[in-house]
Amino acid sequence: xxxxxNGGTRSLRWLALPFTTGWQHRELIRVIVQREFAQRFRGAAxxxxxAVIGPLVMLSAYTIVFTGPFKISxxxxxxxxxxxxxxxxxxxxxxxxxxxxxxxxNLMRENAWFLKKTIFPSDTLGWIALCRALVYAGISFxxxxxxxxxxxxxxxxxxxxxxxxxxxxxxxxLGVVWxxxxxxxxxxxxxxxxxxxxxxxxxxxPVFYSVSDVPEPARSFAYLNPLAGYIEMxxxxxxxxxxPDLAIYAGSWTVSMLIFWGGHAVFMRYRSILVxxx
Amino acid sequence: xxxxxxxxxxxxxxxxxxxxxxxxxxKQMIFGRFKKYYRDYWVxxxxxxEAKRGESIGIIGRNGAGKSTLLQIICGITAPTYxxxxxxxxxxxxxxxxAGFDTELTGRENAxxxxxxLGVKRADIIRRFESIADFAAIGQFIDQPMKLYSSGMFMRxxxxxxxxxxxxxxxxxxxxxxxxxxxxxxxxxxxHKFRRTGSILLVSHSAAEVSNLCDRVIWIDRGRIRExxxxxxxxxxxxxxxxxEHDDASRFLIEA
Numbered sequence: 001x002x003x004x005x006n007g008g009t010r011s012l013r014w015l016a017l018p019f020t021t022g023w024q025h026r027e028l029i030r031v032i033v034q035r036e037f038a039q040r041f042r043g044a045a046x047x048x049x050x051a052v053i054g055p056l057v058m059l060s061a062y063t064i065v066f067t068g069p070f071k072i073s074x075x076x077x078x079x080x081x082x083x084x085x086x087x088x089x090x091x092x093x094x095x096x097x098x099x100x101x102x103x104x105x106n107l108m109r110e111n112a113w114f115l116k117k118t119i120f121p122s123d124t125l126g127w128i129a130l131c132r133a134l135v136y137a138g139i140s141f142x143x144x145x146x147x148x149x150x151x152x153x154x155x156x157x158x159x160x161x162x163x164x165x166x167x168x169x170x171x172x173x174l175g176v177v178w179x180x181x182x183x184x185x186x187x188x189x190x191x192x193x194x195x196x197x198x199x200x201x202x203x204x205x206p207v208f209y210s211v212s213d214v215p216e217p218a219r220s221f222a223y224l225n226p227l228a229g230y231i232e233m234x235x236x237x238x239x240x241x242x243x244p245d246l247a248i249y250a251g252s253w254t255v256s257m258l259i260f261w262g263g264h265a266v267f268m269r270y271r272s273i274l275v276x277x278x
Numbered sequence: 279x280x281x282x283x284x285x286x287x288x289x290x291x292x293x294x295x296x297x298x299x300x301x302x303x304x305k306q307m308i309f310g311r312f313k314k315y316y317r318d319y320w321v322x323x324x325x326x327x328e329a330k331r332g333e334s335i336g337i338i339g340r341n342g343a344g345k346s347t348l349l350q351i352i353c354g355i356t357a358p359t360y361x362x363x364x365x366x367x368x369x370x371x372x373x374x375x376x377a378g379f380d381t382e383l384t385g386r387e388n389a390x391x392x393x394x395x396l397g398v399k400r401a402d403i404i405r406r407f408e409s410i411a412d413f414a415a416i417g418q419f420i421d422q423p424m425k426l427y428s429s430g431m432f433m434r435x436x437x438x439x440x441x442x443x444x445x446x447x448x449x450x451x452x453x454x455x456x457x458x459x460x461x462x463x464x465x466x467x468x469x470h471k472f473r474r475t476g477s478i479l480l481v482s483h484s485a486a487e488v489s490n491l492c493d494r495v496i497w498i499d500r501g502r503i504r505e506x507x508x509x510x511x512x513x514x515x516x517x518x519x520x521x522x523e524h525d526d527a528s529r530f531l532i533e534a
Binding site (some may be wrong): 030038039273277 | 307357387391392395396504
């Protein structure tokens with residue numbers, strides 16, 4: 001640490017803070033994520049199989065509806081390959097957001113017994129929620145790749161680049177979780193608002209359509225929704241074998257980091273009073 | 279020497295905000311600078327004390343006096359409304375019942391989580407597990423879900439985990455009373471050994487326990503320190519005061 005550059009190191013430390021606290025408590029995050037899974041599948045005879053069956057049933061249903069005897073929306077299929085894969089590739093990042101966004105307002109309340117009884121670093125709850133959701137997303141992702149291989153006969157090599165999209169996406173989601181966890185502890189209305197607007201978000205995001213299908217005046221605004229960029233980039237890498245658009249990629253990183261740091265700052269600002277509130 | 283200082287509390291106060299309507303809390307956040315939407319309940323006011331490394335302090339006082347809140351503030355679980363708290367060293371809190379256990383999980387699983395929460399490495403906890411189980415002495419129950427435990431078993435496990443956390447400060451909140459006398463003796467034996475190197479902060483209603491384990495006693499009355507000093511001076515005063523006071527609701531008054 002150079003004394004001459006004190007302001008610089010301080011702001012660097014502030015920027016690194018959400019990462020360092022997460023890293024510091026990595027063992028804690030690990031044992032609690034393990035606990036959540038142990039708990040979820042305890043008492044279920046088939047255990048982990050249930051985590052696989054959910055996405056498997058969903059993707060099978062999409063495949064049958066869109067490529068089977070029904071042949072719905074043949075026009076929608078033109079140019080997008082398999083419509084079922086097209087939707088499912090978007091649903092994985094969308095559901096990741098959905099699960100975390102819906103859960104965030106109750107995060108502190110769900111863990112209140114823990115926060116009040118032990119010396120618990122509450123910001124790790126965000127990392128824990130993210131890790132948990134990522135496990136389910138990972139299962140869905142493997143199923144998606146298996147279906148892609150079965151239906152099209154190949155998987156584009158760009159799939160290996162998925163971490164370059166996943167990392168900024170996860171950071172953005174963490175920021176969202178922290179922000180709404182803080183807000184949701186203060187008023188229960190937030191949880192209700194989120195439940196009501198969730199259907200709007202799915203139609204406002206390019207899940208059932210592609211941004212390029214949107215007519216022009218609206219298309220320019222489609223990427224104002226940060227989810228749109230991530231959904232399209234996922235499709236590019238997983239289905240189209242194309243690299244993400246550089247402008248969208250850079251924009252997504254920028255927005256994600258702002259949300260990440262902003263969410264963390266809000267959470268830390270109110271953290272000490274949240275324990276008394278929930 | 280400042281390195282000998284374990285705890286320093288300087289003018290600590292804590293108020294809880296009581297809202298009539300749930301939504302008022304949100305209004306307070308937005309319009310707080312113009313209008314006050316809550317009533318204060320001062321749990322603690324102007325608490326100052328210091329504890330040196332190796333010094334053990336007992337906290338006595340009636341129900342609702344603020345003892346547990348003070349412990350929570352010292353552990354960093356809740357923040358003081360004003361004032362400062364410094365703690366130098368690793369804390370192991372044996373706070374009331376529960377201690378953050380997940381009742382769906384077994385004692386073994388909770389011991390691992392509990393140990394990691396206290397800052398012990400997962401591998402170390404697993405290595406020490408036999409010793410933890412020995413200390414708790416709850417036999418086969420260690421591998422049963424904790425919802426099947428009695429309150430005594432809960433406390434046994436909680437204490438056993440804290441005893442294996444390499445703590446420098448043990449914070450104990452009335453939990454010893456739950457154990458049977460055999461376990462209490464084991465805990466006291468442990469605490470006597472622990473005192474040679476670490477500090478203890480003990481809340482208890484048992485005069486014998488406090489005078490036995492503590493070098494100093496702080497008597498908290500309605501959120502303020504009423505008296506502090508040697509156990510054999512303070513405890514009799516406290517006991518006669520409690521004897522004289524009426525046991526009515528006036529001590530739980532919420533200010534407008």
